Amino acid sequence: MILDRFDPKSVHRRIRLCADDYGISPGVNRAIRDLIGRERINATSVMVVGPAAGRDEVEALKTAASRHPHCAIGLHLTLTAPFHPLTLHYRPLDGGLFPPLSKMLRASLLRRLEPEMIFDEVTAQIAAFAERFGRAPDYVDGHQHVQIFPQVRDAFLSAARNAAPGAWVRQCGRSQPLVQRLGSPKALLLDILSAGFRREAARTGVDFNPAFAGAYDFKKPDFAAQMQQFLDSSPDGGLIMCHPGFVDETLIAFDPLTGQREREYAFLAGDVFKNMLAANRVTLG
Template identity: 70%
Template structure:
């Protein structure tokens, strides 16, 4: 096979394991059918009991290509694992917009954040008996100013062999796609990549998967765009799930999760990967 025809190996990572039983079940289903090769676990989520973690461990044991990471969580409606965490809102983390604003205004205390992240990393270790393969962040909080420094320091200390997720597209494709969310991630990721490289921490060379969930777009069309130009080792995030009461009480992204699960688990997805010379390696 010529070099030009060699399939690109990418990561397809399902975020939010632990958010709800329905999300967990959808992720395990796709792992067991080799339609995912990574998932990140939200250790502060309500569906991270021994049974749910045991089922994930079993699914991954039968799918050795699948990596398990920590989905660092620092935004509401979830609660910190450390006492006296600040800033907080009614005992919960700040909402996404308030956390981002505090970061941009340099009003976050990296030491307090790092302490929380060390506990989340330790909790992952207790659940799985090892450090995570990679570390990413719920709602991309790991990229925020004031968070990224603490995030990288915690990973370096507690999971030095892990790689981390950056959210920049390869060759600035976010600008061509015209997605405001992707453009913001590109901007925030530039500094994150520089700091990760300085710390000697590996990261994914390209990223895709950001889109406006509220518009309920066709996920198959989006996946075609995500694959365009994604380099070897690049990462596509996804959010498959089945809607249940727990999910509806915690997250606005509901029925779109079922659309993502249906496409990734359907017959068209493997053909799309093959047509783009991509494999989940």
């Protein structure tokens, strides 16, 4: 359930600040580990199908997280291009890869997906996480928010409940009043899709975060202003996603989000963010 409106500076709040996409490239991994070490983030989501999610990168993350008492490590379920599925029979594919985001969303809205194949792929990615980390993920979310898509969400929740009991899942609905949510079409779509996701999660008894923030137009360079808005809208227990990283050749090959990752990293690593947390009475924990 989304929490009622609140005065963000009137109470002390503990939130999750989650860096997505660990495993997409060595540069992204290095930035995320650095921020964990600085205690500027307290969660990261791992793409087990990513090109930089091998043994050495996993061990480095486990070491970094072991030094941060409140750091959670989750699975970043991936069902969109340019990545390959783990299950041999998975469909639909596009040139041997998962379909692009636009095709995946359209197929889900038109109910052209096969939930059994999605269930098997989610289960396989959870199993791959458990094999590499020696345990189930603390939580499960989705790259490009695929977990909240129609048809995907039921299979996703069933697989998460079966393969990672006790893990919570990410819903992507914001906590602001409706009038404040109309300015961002992307975030509004996430609000709409998350409503059904929350209902199904509640019905199946899977825990989820009470509120979400972090979606914004990546063409806007002022991440400090964005973060202040995210903090203003986050109740106690809320989740904010971020995408810090250092640009390298692997990232350029696999993802269009490059320079903004370095701007996010620079802000999160700096004193302005540290002071912003204190001024807003927010603790990462």
